[in-house]
Amino acid sequence: MKAKVHVTLKNGVLDPQGKAVGHALQALGFDGVGDVRQGKYIEIDLADTDAGAAKARVEDMCQKLLANTVIENYAIEIE
Amino acid sequence: MRTAVIVFPGSNRERDMRLALGGSFGEDPVMVWHRDTDLPKADLIVLPGGFSYGDYLRAGAMAANSPILREVKARADAGVHVLGVCNGFQILTETGLLPGALMRNADLRFVCRDVHLKVERADTAFTGGFRAGDVLRCPVAHHDGNYFADAGTLDALEGEGRVAVRYCDETGAPTEAANPNGSQRNIAGIYNERLNVLGMMPHPEDAVHPLLGGLGGKPLFDGMAAGVGDAA
């Protein structure tokens, strides 16, 4: 199976990259662009067959390595 | 007095650190390869600057999960002094030995330039070579040095005297212009609760020679040579 992990900065943590992207979009003439937040997207191929067990393992991966929970949130999808 | 420098494959300021430590401790540090399982006994363990494992996920994230770091953590818990500079500081926050995180510089660019730092207190094993309030000059060289912690953590750091050095101007004022990376409250370096672990973004090891960056960092190394043997 495949795990898809989105890592994003927590609300309240300044995101200079997102801010720069937002400015750039406005400069290009895209109206109505509000807050932009930039994050990471990680795909992991897994040998697991049980979605629940896979999710628990990826959860552990996020806690230990993939996200820095001081500043980042993560969301996991299992396919 | 024995010192050890942990060398990751992407460490790249370990030589600068070796020369600075050798100059003040009178003996070269033991250079410990990241895959070595036993860490020799040392009074000071240093995590040098660089890109440890390429820093591709987050600076220091993979190094923080390496076996050698478990050893370093155990030693730190036992009271051995640990200094992390630049990537070393990033690793220390990733391991949780120090609070907070180091984010991308506020202007998104790598920055290499001399900064001024105010030494907040001189009564730790690291800072005996200074007087409290001293201003020193040494370089920064990083892309991810923007110190972040939540307000409660910041207040605790301040309240417990755990801010080690702060970006400031030549007079010691922590101005916005003197802050090279957007760090909260101009924080450049912090201690753990026991004051035996110090992490800092600037490079005192590149300021220990009058013609090569000046002597701004020298008192730190001299102070450690006198101070770190006392504990553990």
Place this chain on the structure above:
Amino acid sequence: MDAQENHVTPDIIAGHGLTSEEYDKILEILGRAPNLTELGVFSVMWSEHCSYKSSKKWLKTLPTDGPRVICGPGENAGVVDIGDGLAAIFKMESHNHPSFIEPYQGAATGVGGILRDVFTMGARPVANMNALRFGDPRHPRTRHLVAGVVAGIGGYGNCVGVPTVGGETNFHTRYDGNILVNAMTVGIAEADGIFYSAATGTGNPVVYVGSKTGRDGIHGATMASAEFNEDSEEKRPTVQVGDPFTEKLLIEACLELMATGAIVAIQDMGAAGLTSSSFEMASKGGVGVELDLDQVPAREDGMTAYEFLLSESQERMLMVLKPGSEERARAIMEKWELDFAVVGHLTDTGRMVVRHHGEIAADLPIDPLALASPEYDRPWVPAPKQPILAADEVPEIAPPDALKTLMGCPDLASRRWIWEQYDHLIMGDTVQRPGGDAAVVRIQGANGAVTGKALAITTDVTPRYCLADPEEGAKQAVAEAWRNLTAVGATPLAVTDNMNFGNPEKPDIMGQFVGCVNGIRRACEALDFPVVSGNVSLYNETAGTAILPTPAIGAVGLLDRYDGSAGIAVRDEGLSLVLIGGTSGHLGQSLYLRELLNREEGAPPPVDLAAERRNGDLVRRLIAEGKVAACHDLSDGGLLVAAAEMALAGNTGVSIGVPDGVAAHAWLFGEDQARYLIAAGDAEAVLSAAESAGVTAAEIGNSGGDAVTVDGAPVALDDLRRIHESWLPGYMAGS
């Protein structure tokens, strides 16, 4: 190989950039038609980039020898003896086209490539430099290109841990469609531990180390051919992506392996990848090679022989090992977590035989390909001479106003925004930081021991001079590099040249090239400054508009004492300012003319090589004798700009008086050559030394106060600093 691969059509030949004459020569060499893989190999080996077919006739005329030269052009980089059993290894190389397409990766992989050229020869890289040319700042792409190139150079060099200690950046509308990214690396090796690329020893294993091979950078022209586009695969990347972390591992692993004595020959896989490296190694050693592509570490599935041979994936090396040392080498590569594979062996057949999936994918004779590449004597016409512009043909502008405009113009404004993004301090040996005439780095000996010596490094060229007079302009580029090294107190050792030009098939462009080579030759001969390495980049043209002729000169000098270098900063009051060298007030092609009057005309300043040598030798001696507090070579912008830069660097004012009987604007802003401005505590000592050396010298002012003052008219240092420092950050911020 399948039938389709065997069928080479005229379209495919043309798509590979081969002329029909060149194809006829291929038929003659092989005695049969090449298959597509073989055609691809010919096309890259005979490309301008690999074969120097338009330039080699002229490059051969350059002086390449000297008492300190250990290895001149022809290897991965040049090698000069620096005493103490050590050698400096260096080269400059262009990555122009890739940087225009994708500035971050193009510049980053340019740095990676030049680093590999240097550590391949056994050197630890100790310094990077770069020479950058961008289009008009008002051109819509320029800002994006500057941001990307600078970030790419920093991103790669900072991670690898080699300080980027300086360089130069210019802007001109003639680079709007073709920017130049020329990267230089300097390394230090033990003089008896230099590694070369000549493969020897029949049966010796050929090994591959580094990153895996993907489809990066495969010849763009070929990609457009039907054969490679008909499958609906994801579009193959032509832009190589750099991995500086792997490069760092590769440096450490190669240096560690070299120390074991296991390596017979080594070559990095740069342009044209596996093909070029294996042919060059075999040709130099006079041997044959058998390669088995099934052993090559691959990053993607289903790669063809053509793709394996032409891939330009980065961070890869090819080595010939001593027999029996494979396992030791493998262990070192595994320690550094790098791929390692024995991919073939040397033979005595003089042929390159490539197997893929058990079949022969290519079978080519080595020397005819490597040595019989075409050499063209392209027709050329000399550039027409420009008239010398007299001072009275140039309007006078009040010196304070002129100075303010010049100090804030794109070509003279501070480059701090750029070099603060480069780690210029790592390794702890940087004595003179960016912003001066030349960078100075202390020399590390074996095992990182510190010696008392230092290297000085610079890059220079003034392309507008080269356009106006290629020969005189190229002489100036060499002379200025020599002067920059001298101005920090170093003895100039040798040169690497990076020749950037337009389409050599046009006689006027070829004339620029020939003129520049002649100028470099004259200057290098007169200054005992051999050319030990170099690179040529042609066809820098877009829509018929060529770049300015840009023969970038990288140069290295030696200081016997790292604590004896001079800088440009005037730090003390009460010093005398002494101008070394004669001033005629040459305003043709000056920045004064261009920036204040919007005129680019006239002959460039003439270069008197005897005066260069005389004046420079004096300045170097004065620095060594401790008689110089600060020193700056005079170039773009002339005397007053140099004085202002010295004042700003040391935050101390200077005051200058214009002598009687000269045109003030010509004297202050003329760009006469062979000149230095010195700040000295004892002016008499300097003047008398100059007199006995037969050098023109005059005391023209002194230091003190907080302004740059000309004949009593001041410009406050604070104003000047704001003007000088604000242009580039403001421009990059979009204001």
